Amino acid sequence: MNTHTVAASVIDDIPLTPWDVYELGIACAVFGGSHSDLADPWYDFRLCGIRPGAAHGGPGLVVNTNHGMADLADADTVIVPSVPDDCVTGDRPFPPELLEALRRAGNAGARIVSLCNGAFALAAAGLLDGRRATAHWAHTELLARRYPAVHVDDSVLYVDEGQILTSAGLSAGLDLCLHLVRRDLGAHVANQLARRMVVLAHRPGGQAQFIERPVSPSDDDSLAPVLHWAMEKLDRPLSVDALAARARMSPRTFHRRLLAATGLTPMKWLLTQRIARAQALLETTDLPIDGVSRRSGLGTANNLRRHFSLHVGLSPTDYRRAFPAGVEHQRTPGSPVAVSRAG
Known part of the structure; x- marks a missing residue:
């Protein structure tokens, strides 16, 4: 059986903020890590940019994207982590190559996932029209205002609409990634991976974003x-x-x-x-x-x-x-x- 490919997007020529690094790192750790002892084969993970081979700098980190938008469009699962703030506000348009790749992936039946404000890219590509979606609570009001056809829910950790999945920010992105592993490979594998990552095995998507955590x-x-x-x-x-x-x-x-x-x-x-x-x-x-x-x-x-x-x-x-x-456990690519x- 073919290995399930997971492709994460990186927008070229934009410095990576600490939040960008964190959420991109979540995708890399879950899908790009060496976890074949939990399920073999594990996922085939790709980092995709507009220009393959471009280096993306962040605080103490350089990310090389060895794959392009064609590889993103052909993946079984596409992940859009945090996107630049000026794309979120509309001061800068999303790269048309990214939006076209997202549309092609969606039309091909790929599973498409956003972490945090990556939902804005999915909305700009028209993939969230008529769907329920979420993002980090600090961005949900703007998401609803810019894309009124999207049913924005700011009260949950993540939303699973089947083919399209969106999450709130930071740790909620990890919850959603583990949810994907649970869908593909079962609760036992997801629980073992969560234990390896020293996190809760399962936080349901309907749990509230606003959770008081007193010391x-x-x-x-x-x-x-x-x-x-x-x-x-x-x-x-x-x-x-x-x-x-x-x-x-x-x-x-x-x-x-x-x-x-x-919560x-x-x-x-x-x-x-x-x-x-x-x-x-x-x-x-x-x-x-x-x-x-x-x-x-x-x-x-x-x-x-x-x-x-x-x-x-x-x-x-x-x-x-x-x-x-x-x-x-095996899975059919693109078919949870x-x-x-x-x-």
Whole structure:
């Protein structure tokens, strides 16, 4: 089976800002890293510029683009990281070569992804018309004003519209990239990659961009111990009262603290973790569906089917067929097998 190609765009003759470096680095680390021990083959990653071979300078960094816009247009997945501020404001037009390559990729059925304000390039190419999309919260108002045909949502980390995916800024770009790996290669591979990168394995796209993250005054004040405890006991009944008692907090305080730290209510957090556990069990074991539902804490097989189909986009049986236990996961280029609902 052919290796899935991922192409990231770099606009020529523009100095790379620290944000540009960060978001381009996310794409390089996820898709261009050496992760063939997790899935073989891994992705074929390309950096594409208007002029192949051009060097792009940033703070202590030089990026060489050895591929051009033709390679971008022919990729299975196209990623547009941060774009220059003057392109965002309209003071400078996007390179027509980039917009044409994006249109060609879209017409060919490629999966097209933006990180942060890369959504402006997708909008300029007409790829977001009539679609729901997001960007960094600092840019969403301008995105909606400049491109009124786009349904801009500034309240989420990322939006998955199937062929077109957009994310908020910085760490939300990493969430979206891991979401793509999860779509292509399954939850187990995505979780192992997240562990390697020392990040949360799964932040759902519908989680809020605005999350208060207060610095805990002491280790005793951290939610990490109780969340770790809950992860070890997902197969058991877990109530908000039980979690709050374990954290030595009132239920109201625990609810408020978890919402501030993760953007999720306690029961939503538990459901997200249980669905992720069910995905891993379906991929790595031969347990029957009712066994998966019990081990993941979702109760009955019918309850598992209902929640799994709603949040993953496939039935548990179809998901298992896509990612059979003990089989090296492969994917058809440009054709994701599972779609997580972002809203």
